[in-house]
Amino acid sequence: MTAARERRDPLARKKLRHVPSGLRSRAMHALSARAAQGLFALQACTECGTATYPPRDACPLCWGELAWTEQPSGAKVLCETTIRVSTDLYFREHMPWRMGKVLLDAGPVALVHLHAALHPDDRADVRMMIDRGGNAALFAVPAGDTDLMSDPQWREFIVPIEGRIVLVSDARNAIGRAMVKELQARGAELIVAGLPGPALASDATDAVLTLDRVQAIALDVTDATSVAEAASRIGGPLDIVVNTARHVRAGGVSANPGFVEQRRAFEVSAMGLSRLASTFAPMLAGRPNGAFVDVLSSAALVGDAAQAGFAAAEAARHSLLQSLRHEMRGAGVRVMSVFTGPVDDADHQALPPPKVAPARIAASVAEALLNGREQTCVGDVAQDAMERWLADPALLAREKNL
Amino acid sequence: MSRAQAPYTGVAVCAPITVPYQRFSAEPAHWWAGRALRLLHENTGLRPADIDGFCFSSFSCGPDTAVGMTQHLGLTPRWLDHIPTGGASGVMALRRAARAVQCGDAELVVCLAADTNQIDSFRHSLAGFSRFSQDAVYPYGFGGPNATFALITDAYMREYGVTREDFGKLCVAQRANAGSNPLALQRKPLSLDAYMAARPIADPVHLFDCVMPCAGAEAFIVTTPERAEELGLKMAQILATIERHNAFPEDPVQLRGGWAMDIEGFWQTARITPAEVDTLQVYDDYPVIVAMQIEDLGFCNKGKVGEFIRANEFTIDGDLPLNTNGGQLSAGQAGAAGGFQNVTEGLRQILHAPLGDQVPDASIAAISGFGLVNYDRGVCTAAALLEALP
Missing domain, CATH: 3.40.47.10 (Thiolase/Chalcone synthase)
Known part of the structure; x- marks a missing residue:
């Protein structure tokens, strides 16, 4: 694989990647937290109902308390400009930059990133995005179906798949196999399929591993040497890592603890993520539009007595992921969480539906990349768990452990 | 009031x-x-x-x-x-x-x-200027005030049919006024052709629409x-003043400033009309704000400033001598001192102690200020009428 790919001069000056300024108020961080979930939410007054923007700490009409509420995302463009000069290092690399002002259907006006096709008096749909610095940003796009990918500004807010080089950390399990197929269908230039454990005779004829633009590679996330060797075999640029590794087993804490399984779950979910991150983060940071996508269980949100070790390991993974997101922000690498409930795979043979098809998880990862979505919940179980956790985490913890 | x-x-x-x-x-x-x-x-x-x-x-x-x-x-x-x-x-x-x-x-x-x-220091002072700016303005291209006023200028030109040539006439006149001011940072004559041909900064704002920080x-x-x-000092008296902050918050785009809320009482208190003003010193971060002040202070009707600009001359020897030191557009914008030069220059003209050329027989100066782009518009406006005391 390495022979065919371009080698770099190790002494060549590296291109620095800048990100937009991250200085924000606490209220703005609250908006970003909602944008990360894919919500178009603004503050509305609990007294008079008026929606307000930019985020405030009191209603400007009646001084009532403000609460975050989902709002309509339609808008009318009021005025536009094309910025050609900026003192900011990130935007200087992306000049000229189009922005404008819109009147939101929700009521307030807002400054927005403006799609190339939009002009004053046009109707627009405003998307609540996350910018390269990790903060909420409003992006006005034409109402209706439009080819957004042709706008270079839009591509700053998402992670393209076509033409990119992607590592799938575990292509042996059902999620990983579906992921390889999805990425291949979406036009990735090269999909590196990590295979834990010994190579199988059937690998040479496997329908997924023998797909065009797919390269199998030995990769065991529980083994630092294996991870390092995989990185060295990949050698050249790497744009996206999709971490599909997991070790799903039932078992309790005091009763039927299964220490070997518990340790393995932590080695895969938590330490495995750290090993991948420490090895591949520098490669991602050197790329425009780098991303680390982690597929994790909604069991990460609260303890689960039925699969105590797995839930604890996934919780550790969730925690590490938040820290990794912080670390990668300065390099403009997006760290995305895709939560799933029980999967329709060998790990969940004993469970009745609803279970999520691996192909659906793979499609959700692709959608998360293509929409720049920081957090996604796939399927009813994960969505339900996230809603209940956001509403009342203490109650969810109790209900999951009755 | x-x-x-x-x-x-x-x-x-x-x-x-x-x-x-x-x-x-x-x-x-x-x-x-x-x-x-x-x-x-x-x-x-x-x-x-x-x-x-x-x-x-x-x-x-x-x-x-x-x-x-x-x-x-x-x-x-x-x-x-x-x-x-x-x-x-x-x-x-x-x-x-x-x-x-x-x-x-x-x-x-x-x-x-x-x-x-x-x-x-300009970049640093921008980055921490205001909470709304850091949250909801700078992340959108970090164009600074140029971008904010580009949006206002774009909307204003559409709404009132004011052209770049109209703004250019104001800038060219101010540069001509700077010619006699030895302290102005930019004194080289500016032609309308050069104004029109200047490079775009944030459309429709071009190079000579922008002040030079100093x-x-x-x-x-x-x-x-x-x-x-x-003390043996020449002096002026204050005929009237107004001040207003966060005026017309419901306007989606700033097409008028706080002056418009209080202008009637302003002239009544002073017992004069705009026609009696000898020189007008207005805040000129961008020519669109100069035009807005000419309207909102009552020198012409709202929406008619394009015609007014075309019908009048703004040089020191013109019908309405405007920003006679060159204004910030030519003299330079020294931060908050830029908000004081309208007072000092207006005062100099009516005390007949100008930095450059004297407005003939000047005795009444109208002075107007505009400040602080907290989010999408200038929040603070103020104006005063000064008359020389014998």
């Missing part, structure tokens, strides 16, 4: 001071403030003990405020104010100091604005006519 504004009886404005601007300065704002006081001393003989009121405005004096300035500059005032309103700070300092003097809280107030401009200081005195006479 239900109550009539009390007249500014017993108040004199005098001693306009301008510390020559520099494009960049390694010296801090404190140094520039000190130079202004030293020039004031040289022009008036005043010493620290003579100053019992102090009003200060600056963006770059951090971590100090007017409080730190008193100790730094050896002042012991019994009346102190710090005004954070940038382009509106000159008129606001004037009207606050006037009431302090009129009511006897102070006898001689020095109003002073000083800002430095170090290499790269370091500088401006100051003036507000005191009693008796004290001004003792």
Whole structure:
């Protein structure tokens, strides 16, 4: 694989990647937290109902308390400009930059990133995005179906798949196999399929591993040497890592603890993520539009007595992921969480539906990349768990452990 | 406004001071403030003990405020104010100091604005300018005020049919006025062709629509006519003033400023009409704001400023001599001092002590300030009418 790919001069000056300024108020961080979930939410007054923007700490009409509420995302463009000069290092690399002002259907006006096709008096749909610095940003796009990918500004807010080089950390399990197929269908230039454990005779004829633009590679996330060797075999640029590794087993804490399984779950979910991150983060940071996508269980949100070790390991993974997101922000690498409930795979043979098809998880990862979505919940179980956790985490913890 | 504004009886404005601007300065704002006081001393003989009121405005004096300035500059005032309103700070300092003097809280107030401009300090001061800016303006291309006023200019041109040529006429006239001002940073004549051909900065704002940030200081005195006479200073009286903040918050785009809310009472109080004004000194961060002030101050009807610009001349020898020192567009924008130069230049013209050419027979100056782009518009507006006292 390495022979065919371009080698770099190790002494060549590296291109620095800048990100937009991250200085924000606490209220703005609250908006970003909602944008990360894919919500178009603004503050509305609990007294008079008026929606307000930019985020405030009191209603400007009646001084009532403000609460975050989902709002309509339609808008009318009021005025536009094309910025050609900026003192900011990130935007200087992306000049000229189009922005404008819109009147939101929700009521307030807002400054927005403006799609190339939009002009004053046009109707627009405003998307609540996350910018390269990790903060909420409003992006006005034409109402209706439009080819957004042709706008270079839009591509700053998402992670393209076509033409990119992607590592799938575990292509042996059902999620990983579906992921390889999805990425291949979406036009990735090269999909590196990590295979834990010994190579199988059937690998040479496997329908997924023998797909065009797919390269199998030995990769065991529980083994630092294996991870390092995989990185060295990949050698050249790497744009996206999709971490599909997991070790799903039932078992309790005091009763039927299964220490070997518990340790393995932590080695895969938590330490495995750290090993991948420490090895591949520098490669991602050197790329425009780098991303680390982690597929994790909604069991990460609260303890689960039925699969105590797995839930604890996934919780550790969730925690590490938040820290990794912080670390990668300065390099403009997006760290995305895709939560799933029980999967329709060998790990969940004993469970009745609803279970999520691996192909659906793979499609959700692709959608998360293509929409720049920081957090996604796939399927009813994960969505339900996230809603209940956001509403009342203490109650969810109790209900999951009755 | 239900109550009539009390007249500014017993108040004199005098001693306009301008510390020559520099494009960049390694010296801090404190140094520039000190130079202004030293020039004031040289022009008036005043010493620290003579100053019992102090009003200060600056963006770059951090971590100090007017409080730190008193100790730094050896002042012991019994009346102190710090005004954070940038382009509106000159008129606001004037009207606050006037009431302090009129009511006897102070006898001689020095109003002073000083800002430095170090290499790269503009970028830093932008980044932390206001909460709404950091949250909801700069992340959108970081175009600074150029982008904010580009949006206002775009909307204004669409709404009222004002053209780039109209704005160009104002900029060209101001550059011509700067020609006689030895302190102006940009004095090279500007043609309308050169204005039109300038490179775009943030469409429709082009290079000569933008001010040049610089370091500088401006100051003036507000005191009693008796004290001004003792000091042998020429003086002016205040005919009327207005001030307004966050006017018309429901307007989606700023097509009018706070002046429009209070303008009727302004002229009534002064008992004059715009036609009697000899020179107009307005805040000119961008020509669209100059045009907006010409309308909102009542020099022409709203929406008619394009015709007004085409029908009048704004040079020192024109129908309405405008920003006769060249304004910030040509003299330079020294931070908060940029919000004071309208007062000092207006005062100089009616006291017949100009930096450059004199507006013939000038006795009444209209002065207007506009400041602080907190989010999508300038929040602070203020205006004053000054008349020379014999």
